[in-house]
Amino acid sequence: MGKILVTGATGNVGRHLTTRLAEAGLEVRAFARRPERVEAAVEVVQGDLTVPGTLEPALKDVESVFLLWPGFSTGNAAEVISAIAGQARRVVYLSAHVGDGGEAPTHYQEIEGLIRRSGLGWTFLRPGGFAANTLGWAEQIRQGVVRWPYGQASRALIHEQDIAAVAVHVLTSAGHNGAAYELTGPEELTQAEQVRVIGEESGREVRWEEQPSEEALERLSAAWGDPAWVRSALTTWEGFVTRPERATDTVERLLGRPALSFRQWARDHAADFA
Structure with a gap:
């Protein structure tokens, strides 16, 4: 098996992926803005x-690329994918879960389209909500109250280690070319239930307090600096109240074991809420 390039090697998924590939004795090259943060010995x-100029030396002698695109703008994606196609044979792209309308968010669609037309062999990993996103509640959980909108929004959040495990499987086994895998956790939990589970696993008394969407728009816009993105996020959360993100069995089918539960994720990250 040829060398594997992992982009986003210090991120939630990339750091686990890099470590797992290295532990399997595979040739791995990590691509990172902050190389000192790469945890694996690679x-x-x-x-x-x-x-894009920084990518050229990283692609030397590479056969497969795990691609994590930074941000929500496609920017110079066409140039990057062309460079990958000029050196590598296949790409595993961390895309996004397809919603009820049958389409991923626009920038993911655009990059998927570029990859389809590139001549590369490809596999798309389309995870739903990341369990790690609930780390944004950490300070509120320490204070004992999470004030947030749409407590009844329900999702099947996925453990980042499951995404990494699927990526390892896809990168190291045959039969995945042209596949798009919808990845979720094994159960659907509302946001209020997620808070309860985190509290139980971190040993804290935590309660949910429903925040009006208008207040959330104002506060999150001030914190995140992009009102349009906040409106989009609020619309998405509102939709999950009546149309929950449904759990898939894809992780279990690919790995031969059940997907890790949200409770397991909360247990693994209990120190982050301490």
Whole structure:
């Protein structure tokens, strides 16, 4: 098996993926903006996908690429994918879960389209909500009250280690070319239930307090600096109240074991809420 390049090697998924591939004795090269943060004992190239010139040395002798695109703008994605196609044979792209309308968010669609037309062999991993996103509640959980909108919004959040495990499987076994895998956790929980589970696993008394969407728009816009993105997020959360994100069995089918539960994720991250 040829060398594997992991982009986003210090992220929630990339750091686990890099470590798992290295532990399996495979040739791995990590591509990261902050190479000192790469945890695995692998070759590291410093670079940034938004600066395509930094990608060229990282692609030398690479057969497969795990692609994590930074941000929500496609920017220079066409140039990056062309560079990958000029050196590698296949790409595993971390895309996004397809919603009720049958389409992923626009920038994911655009990058998937570029990859389909590139001549590369490809596999798309389309996870739903990341369990790790609930780390955004950490300070509120320490204070004992999570004030947030749409407590009844229900999702099947996925453990980042399951995404990494699926990526390892796809990168190291045959039969995945042209596949798009919808990945979720094993159960659907409302946001209020997620808070309860985190409280139980971190040993804290935590309650949910429903926040009006208008207040959330104002506060999150001030915190995140992009009102349009906040409106989009609020609309998405509202939709999950009446149309929950349904759990799939894809992780179990691919790995031969059940997907990790949200409770397991909360247990693994209990120290982050301490």
